[in-house]
Amino acid sequence: MKIELLKNKVFCCDDDKKREIHPFWLRERVNGKEFVDNKTKQRLFDPTKLENNIEIEKLKISDNFLEVTFKDGVFTKIAIKNIIKEFLINNDFKSIKKIKWDSKFKDCKYFNYEKNFFEGKLMIKALTNFYQYGFVIFRDVPTENNYLVNFANSIGSIRRTNFGEYFNVKSKPNPNDLAYTSLPLAPHTDNPYRNPVPCIQLLHCIENNVTGGYSTLVDGYTVTEELKKKIPEYYEILSKVKIRFQFIDQSVVLESLAEMIQLDKNNNFKQIRFSPRLDFVPLLEREKLELFYNARKKISELYNSDQYKIEFKLCSGDLLMIDNHRLLHGRTSYDVNEGNRFLQGCYIDYDSTEGKLNHLKRKFNL
Numbered sequence: 001m002k003i004e005l006l007k008n009k010v011f012c013c014d015d016d017k018k019r020e021i022h023p024f025w026l027r028e029r030v031n032g033k034e035f036v037d038n039k040t041k042q043r044l045f046d047p048t049k050l051e052n053n054i055e056i057e058k059l060k061i062s063d064n065f066l067e068v069t070f071k072d073g074v075f076t077k078i079a080i081k082n083i084i085k086e087f088l089i090n091n092d093f094k095s096i097k098k099i100k101w102d103s104k105f106k107d108c109k110y111f112n113y114e115k116n117f118f119e120g121k122l123m124i125k126a127l128t129n130f131y132q133y134g135f136v137i138f139r140d141v142p143t144e145n146n147y148l149v150n151f152a153n154s155i156g157s158i159r160r161t162n163f164g165e166y167f168n169v170k171s172k173p174n175p176n177d178l179a180y181t182s183l184p185l186a187p188h189t190d191n192p193y194r195n196p197v198p199c200i201q202l203l204h205c206i207e208n209n210v211t212g213g214y215s216t217l218v219d220g221y222t223v224t225e226e227l228k229k230k231i232p233e234y235y236e237i238l239s240k241v242k243i244r245f246q247f248i249d250q251s252v253v254l255e256s257l258a259e260m261i262q263l264d265k266n267n268n269f270k271q272i273r274f275s276p277r278l279d280f281v282p283l284l285e286r287e288k289l290e291l292f293y294n295a296r297k298k299i300s301e302l303y304n305s306d307q308y309k310i311e312f313k314l315c316s317g318d319l320l321m322i323d324n325h326r327l328l329h330g331r332t333s334y335d336v337n338e339g340n341r342f343l344q345g346c347y348i349d350y351d352s353t354e355g356k357l358n359h360l361k362r363k364f365n366l
């Protein structure tokens, strides 16, 4: 991609396209110290107060900078790489490609917690790994004083829910969720009844000295792409019908209407929701419901099949970070008489990981 000038017009060109850049787009990006605050990088002027018909008086390219003089007398120099970067962001916002995986997945990397961990290059690798595979495991994370909260807030900000700032996952009397028992948990996504659904779950193992209690993960992206290929009519109904997810306890009723397979505006994978103990399909015509039930049964079989599931044991100090819009998670049962299994969990949203990754890339000039 490159920048070309022609008769006081600026063009952005790549192999097959030549697009004119609107003069106002450039005028908004003037960057002298009288126009932009150096610290916050926020504008010191309000572009909505400018006339829209801004014109260019003079143009020049020198030393990788575009020099523009506008007819209102304002002059600016803009780095060409910054202009190109904005075009690339428009074309491919999520530049880290998802890598599909199934039960044969062997590339599980562990990232050891260390001093200055949140500001170091290792965090870039860990977050990149997270965006590729939908999960990442950190090791040797301190287990004292609910350190999970500190960990989450050092990446971004905790997303508090009615379960609190964080939650303790261990069996307890009179639980309000099956998570707080020693029963096996089939693969599911968390909190599909919220709007918006928490993006990322952090699960920190404080202790796990039982023989069972393995953690399980399934890549919902892999499974739904398989379903799309093999049984498109099932994929279609699960990505079209909005169902009601519901959570009820003594103090709250949470409901959200959404598809089990949610697609983006280009009909590509966006998010899955799967929690068959709390989903309620609307009263559709009999044939449609017949198809829906068959499709839900099939996707449940796939999510629960050994073909897609990985199983591993979290040890004290391990912290698992899961993309709750892409992956399903669960656990095998355990015997409470054998010892303790104690995990702490919390949620953060994508702005946390994206913000951290962008900050570190800026810091290390990547």
Ligand SMILES: [Fe+2]
Binding pocket: 179, 188, 189, 190, 329
């Ligand atoms: Fe869960």
